[in-house]
Amino acid sequence: MRAMKCWKRLTAFLLSFVMVLGLVLTNGITSEAARKETAWTEDGEIEVTVPSVMYKTHVQSFGWEKSWKKDGQSSGTFGKAKRLEAIQIQVDGGYGIGIEYRTHVQSIGWQGWKHDGQLSGTSGQSKRLEAIQIRLTGNNADLYDVYYRVHAQTYGWMGWVKNGEPAGTAGQAKRLEAIQIIIVQKWESPVYMYNASGESLKGSESCGFVGTAKTNTSDANGVVTYRTHVQSYGNQNWVSDGSIAGTSGEAKRLEAIYIKLNASKLGYTGGIRYKTHVQSFGWEKEWKKDGQMSGTSGKAKRLEAIRIELTGTISSYYDVYYRVHAQSYGWMGWAKNGETAGTAGLGKRLEAIQICLVEKGSDAPNALPAASNAKAYQGTPEPVDNSIIYVYSWNTELGERLEYFKDKYPQYADKVKFENLGLSGTSDEYKKEIEAAYQKGGQKVPSIVAMDEDVSKYFMSSDMFVSMDSIGITKKDYSNAFQYTIDYATVNGKLKGLCWQATPGCFVYRTDIAQKVLGTSDPAKVQTYVKDWDAFMQTAEKMKQAGYKMVSGPKEIQNAALADRKSAWVNDGTVTIDPAVDKYLELAMQLIDNGYTNKNDPWTDGWVSDFTGDVFGYFGCPWFVYWTINDEESGSATAGKRNICAGPSAYSWGGTYLSVTDKCPNKELAALVLKTLCCDTDVMYKIQDETLDFVNNKAAVQKMIANGKGATPILGGANPLQTWYNVAVKVDGSKATQYDSVIDGYLYTVIDGCEGGHHESKDDMKSMLKAMIKEGYPNLTVK
Template sequence: MKRTLATLMALCMMLSLAACGGSGASSVPASVSASAPSSGSEPAPADGAVLNIWCWNDEFQSRFNDYYPEVKEVAEDKSTTTLNDGTIVKWTINPNENNNYQNKLDEALLAQDSAAADDKIDIFLIEADYALKYVDSDYTLDVRGDIGLTDADLSGQYPYTQDIATAGGKLKGVTWQATPGLFAYRRSIAKDVLGTDDPAQVQEALSDWDKFNAVAEQAAAKGYKMLSGYDDSYRTFSNNVSAPWVTGTTVTVDENLMKWVEQTKTYTDNGYNNKSSLWSDVWAADQGPDGKVFGFFYSTWGINFTLLGNSLETPEAEGGKAEAGNGIYGDYAVCEGPQPYYWGGTWICAAAGTDNTAAIADIMRSLTCDKAIMKQITEDTQDYTNNAPAMEELASSDFKSDFLGGQNHIALFAAAAPNIDMSNAGPYDQGLNESFQGAFKDYFDGAVDLETAKTNFQTSIGEKYPELTEVVWPE
């Protein structure tokens, strides 16, 4: 479907404005809602010599280089990877601060049709928070119809990982990871507060929000914080809303989000949290040896990467080892917590206009469908991968995490993953969730009252999304 020149020019102008728009830029779908490059519907019959992959960090690059069977050689600076058939994989990594990754990707996708064959994007990566922006566009190819993966290939994947990447009945992306969330708690603090660090008994004490709040009060009496900051529990509430953020031009604030507001205000006023924000220095320090926080809501990647790293007295980058005796390594455990949720995830998309569909098919099949490879990634990295049969095998085995005091956390993830529901995900999720959290921080700190916080949220919506004309709050 071709758009008029005037429409395309307007889209380019909107993209230019979006590139200067800070966090709001990710919400502008104009750059990817234009029609796909004409070459996307008729890929070249022979694969090209260069495969261009765009991402925002080196996570997928490391998975690719370590586990894709066709890798022959990796350049010393890791800028390229050579495959067995001579194909050169060129990596373009643009960090995602201030939506830099999305802005540059959008510009490149708009220029895809006129780019030289060896410069065209073949694969690009997307995150859950903004996945639908690209999934629901002509710039991503159908994994089945265009790339050639079959239902049999995809059968081991968790359904939610496909639901979020599906638009108009077409699967537009696949992922090697599933990201169910758990509650990671300090064993030593649990023993002091609850008299036990046993995951089953701790789960019983935290199995719903009323119990969770009661433990927060008990923890405070012992000198501990239940959570580090304002945002820690947010995704557990936002993943359990009853409807999408937006219907038509109306924004509906779900009752569950207001429960988060109420809880966080209580925690802040009563000293149950440390008034930190996600990714801040205080938040990271609260996870370390000097921290006094009962626990943290974390998904799969967060536990074995972020939490583990923050727990060490001497970081691995400074010569420390990830082992007992270094900081509080071994003092964490996990339980299900009060509600199932997920956090994050990275999807592999095939870009319309690629001349490497056969190579992309093999990469997707190997790195998101192959049971043996998925199981090996988990065994090596403890990352939870997107293959239910492989994860169930590990869940029922003697697999364990030394970081979690010998616990088989894969068993808990395997139980949680089937409960993830993506039916209420929408294209405005990232922007509205960020604005909602930001608008209420002043309220938590007592700088504004509740009604002013609501007004500030509505103002931010008007600035980010002028097409959204109404906001409905729960009664």
């Protein structure tokens, strides 16, 4: 295109030079106003004269400018909020050209054409100019182009236009504040020039005029034309080349869009294609093209984002720019060539759009009225490449949850592959398999890794996993998560993982035993009997006297008891035995010595048998209730005879975290997966409603409660959601370290010794614990 312009410029120059030279020789005309320009010929550069254009404006409060401006100088003001009210324009004589112009005036509209110094606009009526058209006349008019651009209210300096094209706005009540005009050789551009004051005229050559579809103030026969289907209004008028389709300030959603391209106006062939992100449906699967409807009609669904691309030859020479006016954001930044404009995952409607073509290598349209740094897209970073990502886990659960992502984003369904290793999620084998796959790399390198809570700190402390902010997931995105999950996944001040499920603890008790021994099975009243460890032990004695066990084994209370710690197991390489550990050892000895348990370890046959035996309660969590102690379908005598209360301490048990590796080939897609499963309230509500996962999203849980959902026959028809919510907001995840699961395991061994009668005191147990830690972690200091 640049080469084509150079040859056209050369031809125009030769014609111009011969004709103007003839005029000078014939009429003896010279002009002090004419300016010099460089022209290019086959023999190199030569200097030619080009006619000057002079102009002055009538400015609000100031009246007529005292002196004429010329050749690209600014006439008017900017930064003072003063309207232009009238203008006069004239050209240098002796070149066989004249000039005519007309203005679009407040409450009047387009006036008639004026010429050669006549006044266009008004004087003494306090009416703003809103737009202007300027064109050359005379025998030699086709040898030159007249370019002009305006400084308009809220838009600032708009794009350059030429030869009768409108500049400014219409239908928006925006004042013109300043103008620049210059005459150039045919096919030359002012953006590479300096004005008569030596100031650069660099700027965009697009969006020099912005009309609106609603006021029908845009030419519908431009290079790119488009119209929108708007809530309440239906299909609007066609607009083109940067004018506004849609509305603003009316809270009306765009529901569909049609776009057409007339590439022949620019001397090329080609077309245009586009797709939209639609409420409830997500991205359309197929591109629409050349005037087809993208979006919906009659379904009351908002457009939320759009992508537009040029096709064919024209795509090699021009860029398509577009920006949207979105709910809450207003005008956003410009996107181009298939980039996403708008929002996704935020529930925000598009309200208006501008589209224009810009020659490659030229400046983008002016950012105003958006901020200069405004983003074209808000939401999770959109995937921008076609790389496949592999998601690794130890069982099938995450694979099932990934279906929720694929349902929302079917266009990426084949880009997300699931690898089930079929191992224990807390085992060393799982760690080794993940690390081996990471080191091997290649196409199946782990991109997203599922981590059981017991090993998540081990993984997230590694440099192989990136922080969430580095892939575009912000604190605001994750703001509905329960704080303990944020604290738990934070390493050195950086959030390294997200989780879709929360696992708040609770005390799961038998209602028939509670009624018999305590005289009540009401959760609020039962809570008073286990509200703290003193009350818990007093109730254990009551249960013993009635012929029941308080819990199946002493290790049952470990998660809850250790939740009372005020310090982490390890701080700066030093192991701290918190007072809560002392308390736990004392409690375990009491449970054993007083016969309050059956001495069964969790997950043993005895422990499971006690579900329907003589045990009053278990320390559980949502997954424990739904999938472990659930005997509702078995028809056992205890079916439906359970309920929950908070218990002595706010704790959590388990959970699955998701992290992204630094070798992930498509981090944008990985981020979208995590944000959909772990941040999207609508998706997470659906997960909880359909799978019984207690999701890590406060808004989704509250919506479930408000909608009356959550009651379960496992608990005799009671609804546990509020209790779990109340516990989840109190859990402290800030004390977690990568050593926790191993040291907690050492405690299990210590309790084994107590049950076997090998420890006579708490101090004996502490000494054994310290010895085990020293042996297992010789690099740590144990006090």
